[in-house]
Amino acid sequence: MSSTVEYDNQVVTRGDLKYQGKAKQVYLTNNSEILWVHYMDQATALNGKVHEDIPEKGRLNSAISHILFQYLTRHGIENHYLTAISETDELDLALDIIPIEVVTRNYASGHFVSKFDATSMQKLNPIVQEFYYKSDALDDPFMNDSQILALGYATEIELEKLRNYAQKVNQLLKSLFDEIKINLIDFKLEFGKNALGELILADELSPDNMRLVDQKTGKSLDKDVFRQHSGDVTIGYRDVLSRLENLEK
Incomplete structure (x- = not known):
């Protein structure tokens, strides 16, 4: 997909990879308050010691997470989720985890x-x-x-x-x-x-x-x-x- 999207009347451009987790890649963007998150087609167990590529898993996780975060937002639970930008990618608020x-x-x-x-x-x-x-x-x-x-x-x-x-x-x-x-x-x-x-x-x-x-x-x-x-x-x-x-x- 494109490395540039529009969000909240601004252009957001994907930058360098910040880190890669067990099933997601997190990228910096041209806005220091926004992260670009990509869900990978990968499953892990034992804290990453076992992993396997699984087609479609990234899309499924992204879609489920999208629905659940939006549900929590509607019920007053503040969270980092901003918006989905593709079937496997989303924009999140940058936080100090x-x-x-x-x-x-x-x-x-x-x-x-x-x-x-x-x-x-x-x-x-x-x-x-x-x-x-x-x-x-x-x-x-x-x-x-x-x-x-x-x-x-x-x-x-x-x-x-x-x-x-x-x-x-x-x-x-x-x-x-x-x-x-x-x-x-x-x-x-x-x-x-x-x-x-x-x-x-x-x-x-x-x-x-x-x-x-x-x-x-x-x-x-x-x-x-x-x-x-x-x-x-x-x-x-x-x-x-x-x-x-x-x-x-």
């Missing part, structure tokens, strides 16, 4: 089950919120409040904001997915700070960073299919996108 991943668990799954000998898919009451240090090299280790505070990654006030932010997002996404007969099992959020130092929701919202299970069949509709080598991961992603699109009609 904090190295903390906020995980919300509505049901027991993944390593939560093996770590605590929990029953798989048992409903968690209250919901579980966890913090992890964002570092592929260290396999994203768990962090408690005092560790985060001691290392200066967030203040007590910011930690409370992260918890409240994640709880609001969880309530909204659970409600949305329930309408399309999908259980939101768990998900990961990342945040950054804008020029005013305010915490803003960042990254993406897709089956890459959340677990989604069909309420009727119990089938996974997320990246667990790739992690467990149990089939074509794009089948579930297409299903999720189709249901979300039909809900918007």
